[in-house]
Amino acid sequence: MASVALSEAEKVYIMHGVQEDLRVDGRGCEDYRCVEVETDVVSNTSGSARVKLGHTDILVGVKAEMGTPKLEKPNEGYLEFFVDCSANATPDFEGRGGDDLGTEIANTLYRIFSNKSSVDLKTLCISPREHCWVLYVDVLLLECDGNLFDAISIAVKAALFNTRIPRVRVLEDEEGSKDIELSDDPYDCIRLSVENVPCIVTLCKIGYRHVVDATLQEEACSLASLLVSVTSKGAVTCLRKVGKGSLDPESIFEMMETSKRVGKVLHASLQNILHKEESLGPKRQKVGFLG
């Protein structure tokens, strides 16, 4: 992970501030930084989203391609995740330097989406055992300022909301050979329901309290963090402890309660923004990186 060198005095300063519920930039322990979300940024994808959480910048592109369903799930399509930690974020990610972090994040995403209720994979099936849609979700990490998992999960949810998969029909001949026909109207497409897609809330333990949305400096002070994947209804689907320190069981329960609270608010505002953006329609002015 991109790291920052902090002196002991700075660490003590941050810890004392967190004890009093006042962080370095003035936020409370449960406040997020300003989040900017924009969808449909890259045009030759089926769906894309860009999320800027403070100085953390993530770009997600979703490409839908046709493939064969997996043997154990013949009636469903599937999602494939790939995370690229670009050298833009830090020179340490040049060449193969970013591969470790990328694999870790991709594995976390796989684990979250392996839950049956997250995305309805049956809508991705074209004809059982033969054809299905495979969604390749590619995450590009452009700038890193702490709290990567949260930003990536928000971006993935926004990109899946924006994904438009062309509608196809399977035509069967008299001889039994199947042909796949694409609909004539380019705007005729199926959308995925992202109601139950969870978002990750990362809680970092600093001193005796825990903070939401830690910056790079705060992550350097914390010994252990808890990744909690929360749905919009407040259900916890996945839990993982990261970091080299240890957590005691009581603080884990406290952190889980905090994450449920924070997660519900996060989902509500994300849904709000996505629907507002959608309602502006095709006349929306796309800003992307130029704004």
Added chain:
Amino acid sequence: MAGLELLSDQGYRVDGRRAGELRKIQARMGVFAQADGSAYIEQGNTKALAVVYGPHEIRGSRARALPDRALVNCQYSSATFSTGERKRRPHGDRKSCEMGLQLRQTFEAAILTQLHPRSQIDIYVQVLQADGGTYAACVNAATLAVLDAGIPMRDFVCACSAGFVDGTALADLSHVEEAAGGPQLALALLPASGQIALLEMDARLHEDHLERVLEAAAQAARDVHTLLDLVVRQHVREASILLGD
């Protein structure tokens, strides 16, 4: 290519441009706050980001340090969703390595490396959307990023691609025109002196036509220079307003 007319009888190309016309260019400097210098450029549908770190101490083995000048290190990476067909590896494949070397050669000619001996300058270019002219977009974005980082350069480096169809030289090729298989020329120019930093040509072209294609590419690069100059001045103006000058 059968069925696709790259240049119509009235002189219009597939996307409606004239032979020597560039695509719409929009650029912005200072996109990322954490890097020393960064820039973003859109040339038509091709979008590229460039980030510069440096000059800083040599990373890795000290033996690579050059006693009289700085080491320029470039990496070219294109996102997996940038092309029509999904790419499996963003960087590390042969084409990306070759592009990285070409960018390095281009910028070693332009950056005043003698001013920073024993140090390293990293230029990382990321292509977000590829619609032809990726090398040119990368060079233009990297020029702006190097300027944003405050690293002294001999001159702007402006690049453009050019092709040849039906006796006419086309400037700034899009993906459709590149895929048609005609001759393609990539040119990186230092506009003030007219010196060429990099020249590369694929496919067969009669030498009688070479001068025309070269001139078309050079003129297009000079046009790009005019636009990039405006972008830099606008950026400096905004920065000085914020400082209250």
